Amino acid sequence: MFKLPKPVLAIALLASMTAGASYAENYQIGTAATAIQIAGWDIDIRPDGKGLPVGSGNAINGEEGYEIFCASCHGVFGEGEGRWPVLAGGEGTLEDDRPVKTVGSYWPYASTLFDYIRRAMPFNAPRSLNDQQVYDITAYVLYLNDLIEEDFELSQDNLAHLKMPNEDGFFVDTRPDVNNPRCMTDCADPSSLMMQTSLAGVTPIGHFVEGADAPAASHSDQQDLEASKEAERKAAITGEEIATSIDQDHTSMSAEALVGEATYKAACGACHASGLAGAPKLGDAEAWSKRLQKGNDLLIIHALEGYAGSEGYMPAKGGRTDLTDEAVTNAVLFMVESQQ
């Protein structure tokens, strides 16, 4: 290039532009991203360790954070609560009838664990943990899977070198893997055809089959359905009439409670809609009656500072330490007034 006479160079450049190889010169749209801007958003980690922040952590220090932020869904031992993901165990089950795919039994790279915790966890407060907490909790989950010792110091230098048990268990897509010829006649022996019918009672079909004993077609309707079935069951035993209205009448709520509904939906509902970790479910009169007796002030203190008792476990602000005290207070009032 350097030896080309100048006119030739100019022509070559012109040719590359007119060929449309570079739109940037044409459009000039967008603003240069600064190194600081990129650093704030560039959160991804790769298996080779690229992207890991400087730092380290261990399972001993990770235990407390795991129990506060993770255990309510994933279980104290990573065994999973309800339908939330199981994190530990399952080794040697991938060929089984019911495989258990966990960090230890299935995930190919430890980097994915750090990346995912930092990008998306805890579930109701993503991007709220600092890098130290992420290192510690990552170490703790690896420890729960017997992949490192309790005092192993996991760091930006050694995380990429951890060999996960199932790293070699993956291969790139090999489809198309079947070749079905376009047969038109005598394609199967009718006498050998086997027919299997659908399971009954697991599909939400109430919208087109009247009286079907079926689940509802949304999570909230399913909750209402289960609550009304439970009320019917109890009424059948006690002989009492069923309280009819499950619907919330929000018109009688205080202004604070009405404001609190948004916080409830964005933060508290993750546990209080499902009853996770012993959380009293919104609308569960029995679970709330004991709490209401304690008075609003104590409930608000428990919500702000955390609470651990035989009925349930509540981290400070439900793990949403980013919320203001006022927002949490209003959400408590919304839940309390929803019972009244």
Add this chain to the structure above:
Amino acid sequence: MNVPSTHQLLQTLQSASEHLSTNDRRDFLRRGMSYVAGSAAIVGSTMASATALNSNLPPNEPQWGKQLGTGVVENPYGYPSSHESLVVRRTVPWLTADSVSSISMSPIQDLRGIITPNGLVFERYHSGVPNINPDEHRLMIHGLVDNPLIFTMEDLMRFPSVSEIRFIECPANGGMEWRGPQMEALQFTHGMLSCCEWTGVPLKVLLDAVGIQTEGKWVLAEGADGAHMSRSIPIEKVLDDTLVVYAQNGEMLRPEQGYPLRLINPGWEGNTSIKWLRRIEVGDQPWHHREETSKYTDLMADGRARRFTFVQECNSVITTPCPENPIISKGFLEVEGLAWTGRGKIKGVDISFDGGVSWRPAQLKGLVLDKALTRFSFSTQWQGEAWLIQSRAYDDSGYVQPTLAQLREQRGVNSIYHKNSIHTWQVGSTGEVKNVQVT
């Protein structure tokens, strides 16, 4: 409230009668109650005809012809008719732990043509729908590029736009039925599927603007939602047909579909079409993030797993008849359905009435577009015979939709994703339709 009790049905009838005069309403409700008492099995369209009022039928002038209706801008943004209230997205609640990390299905049993209306496009969230202010939304493109750039929404809408009709499908569509038939309705066997006209900018144009370096072989796309959903996409796809879109079916994206900005990877598993798109990084290797290792990998019977199973292979299903749309009368019947393939265009669809023993070609109708839903049709007569009715699509790559037995033989039953096998409906002598599997 999706299991209508008699009480709820009466409420439905009550609200449906609100436009009627007092006498008509009394008549309507009485008929509705006798319908409920008659315990007909199928509600919905059958209900409408069962409760039709003689006073609104010829030779009488119907009630709505004897009064004024509502005026313009009564609904500045319009709604479907109140009589279409059953055409909604639904989910199967026991599939997922929480509604904000879950999936819903489009009511494809009720849709016509190939375009899914915006309010009925299936939903898939990992941390719920974020409420994004478009003035504060940014797309950052960086990594192995010469000029990392940040785009505002206004910036992106200055680029020359393209509009393309493409299907989008969750790779778990049908995934509940690897072991056996489980879902008693089309909405749940095939409803993780939608098709829209998407408008935006080819990602290639934006990558040309930042100047992609020669070592750049993959891109990472990342969402702005709480999950910060991330997927690695090979550069060949990105330079081929990946779109960065801000509009669907003529209006800005719905929040559920990624407002204000999302990726569309035509023909590929929906999970790669990152919603609420905020960042594209160019790299020299894939990232192996959670959604491409722990999830969206296909476990085979031998315990090994396929990864980067991007393409949605050729698939089809009959939408009329189906469990929600039983055959209501003998005589002429147009069998209709949808076919689609991530490899290109649908070339044809065959229909079997005998569980796959013999096949006859159906007609494709309407638009036949690349990586878009395609309608097929087969006109016939039904005289009460029992059918095991199936559709089998094939595409212009030469691929023919396989049988379930063929898929199971290759993959076992634990792969969750990419079940595109021939589907069977059992039609009974009364016209009712059941989901079955024939092997």
